[in-house]
Amino acid sequence: MNLDAILSRIDDDLDESLERLFAFLRIPSISTDPAYDAACRDAATWLNEDFAAMGFSSKVRPTTGKPMVLAKSNGSADGPTILFYGHYDVQPVDPLDLWEEDPFAPRLVTRADGTRMIVARGACDDKGQLMTFVEAVRAILNVEGRLPVPLTILIEGEEESGSPSLPAFLASAGDELRADAAFVCDTGMWDAETPAIALSLRGLVGEEITVRCANRDLHSGQFGGPARNPNHVLAQILADLHDADGRVAVPGFYDGVVEVPPETKANWDGLGLSAEAFLGPIGLSEPAGEKDRTVLEKVWARPTLEVNGMWGGYTGRGFKTVIPAEARAKVSFRLVGEQEPERLREAFRAFVRERVPADCSVEFAEHGGSPALTVPVDWPMLRLGQEALADEWGRPTAMVGMGGSIPIVHAFKHKLGMDSLMIGFALEDDNVHSPNEKYDLTSFHKGIRSWARVLAAL
């Protein structure tokens, strides 16, 4: 393969690549909110047409939830079969008033130093990221007329909402997905100059709890005192979830947590990230969470429990002296090592239940669950990726942990026996899941070039 010609082609076609990405970003494919069902279908259709135009056998595949897009390369390429995975769905955009522009009107913004960034919901996570791979494939096909290896592309639409349809889809379509390695573009750089490959992901368990007390909203003058306030019950439960040392207080929560080996910890310490450097950009200075752990340990190797949402009573403007009938919270745990999602879910529910007064009730709703994942350090694909990235970025590739969760990577391992090469070009200031999400133009451009190098090396 003529790598130089491919890289030149990528450089020459950058404007067209951006145009395609912008068209994709204009589709408000928020998976967690049923109001955007049609937009999710539009995003799947858009990808399907793009893959077909590139010569793939591509189909929109229905599931019990949002559709998948599954595309297979044609031709007689030999070598290891690769499955690429990404997701077309994006996070909700609220609070909308903190966005400087419409989140679904993508635009290129030039900074004072002349660098540029793509601003839109999904610019990074994961539309921008997955398109780095797609554009690399397009450039190779344009230059070479064929791919070096057989390639399957799978793009799902429920990553941001816990991938509920995934298990059934993998069970039914598993044979079509089977490959020698999975490539995933949903992770980040170490910093703006240093590429990274992720060796581990935290698992995730999502729970929603509803505490109900009185059979209706009450006037706090008429009933305040004797009538139980579910806001108080819920606040006490949420406060009890952590002890004074920042540890999660749910019994058995730390079962299965594995300590990081000293050599890995030494590597991480070598990255030289202080708590100040980690917290400074987000406006904080005092590390929260477990004492006596570094920030990298906390986000890569320690489990957490976070209240992602809580609400009860009157939350509008002004004041309402109400004792509400119910209060709710959305809680997630990040898992590491061998922690078991369903055992933790039960331990959490038991912890909550024993704190609900006898005349009140609590209801639980499940929002997905997946254990943590680790890639074997001796997997040859890691070295290949490491070198390709170092060639593109001119720096050694950092081998990192990831604090987030990508449920499908676990499924690839345990359902399809496949390890995943997790390469991504997100930066810490990309505002992923926040207002004004962005993706550096450099991430997009050099991301495409990076994938071209990886594919060429196969």
Place this chain on the structure above:
Amino acid sequence: MNLDAILSRIDDDLDESLERLFAFLRIPSISTDPAYDAACRDAATWLNEDFAAMGFSSKVRPTTGKPMVLAKSNGSADGPTILFYGHYDVQPVDPLDLWEEDPFAPRLVTRADGTRMIVARGACDDKGQLMTFVEAVRAILNVEGRLPVPLTILIEGEEESGSPSLPAFLASAGDELRADAAFVCDTGMWDAETPAIALSLRGLVGEEITVRCANRDLHSGQFGGPARNPNHVLAQILADLHDADGRVAVPGFYDGVVEVPPETKANWDGLGLSAEAFLGPIGLSEPAGEKDRTVLEKVWARPTLEVNGMWGGYTGRGFKTVIPAEARAKVSFRLVGEQEPERLREAFRAFVRERVPADCSVEFAEHGGSPALTVPVDWPMLRLGQEALADEWGRPTAMVGMGGSIPIVHAFKHKLGMDSLMIGFALEDDNVHSPNEKYDLTSFHKGIRSWARVLAAL
């Protein structure tokens, strides 16, 4: 005065009285939400026109907030001057999906036993209640052509949002309001058969707190662990506000609380209200709040602190793994005895501040404040009201405390030197401040007759 003729006239005109009330209820005069500013003005205009039609000198009086309606009877009546007070504003209607019908489409609903009730936001609090007095006045004017005493009617539009414009209005219009006694119709019956006069009101302090941590919403995978979560900070603060015995833990909170005299407590015990009877109708069985206090003590004579609203992070459908930048709560205290609102506010703020981590911040917003109030038990007007009510309802009048707050009654006492006769016909199941608010037709009808008897006795 020919009381029998007046009472007959009230019975005969009931349908027309209801029509007027329904027209008034159709105006969505929610004072706490600026989206309903125009509706509040409409409600004031509607009352002003009705008072003018009855021959009063009536005016809509602008304030720094919602307008007041101030009407004065004409003619040369002697006797004590009476100031009647009510409020045209109503509570917000959320959660709207729990209403069986449009809250601003009033209707008469017949129960299985044939009794009827008026259903609408404000049916009881306070549109239905204030119209019992207005209709009594109208009947007297229709029959007698004149009132027995000089009457001023003051209807405000900010009672449900802490009456912020009231102090300035009283300072400027005080002389026009000066009277020998205030009559207020914003309280309740003891039960459906037993009339009541309120001898005390709890005071109210409203506070809103905003805890801010990171400078933006964060991804809980990327930042969960080291980054402080304001939901956790706020939940801990709210949990700390009460101790394990149900007492408010803010230092100095109970300063100024006066124990109920043994004879009053004996009277209340004589009303025979068990915790089960109080809590059963609202679906609860275990009294919350301070241990070793009866339910009547708790709502009439003990201070409380309630979280009326709390929210932070993602509260929509589905799930979002976010660590929010901020979390908020609306908190109110009910005051008794000599508790001082501004001192309590400061004690609360200090309590909150010392629980906010050094790299986070907290902001406070004030939502009104008024101390508790007690009517002197030897006030002659009490006996007059007690007898008039007993005549109408055929039962001795209960002399009760009230758990709620009516800031203006305190202002009448301390700014204008006037005690208030608090008579009302609300029932405990009226869903005041809740979905499906109602007012029994009997409350409305016999309420009008009760006020006619009170006025005739003057």
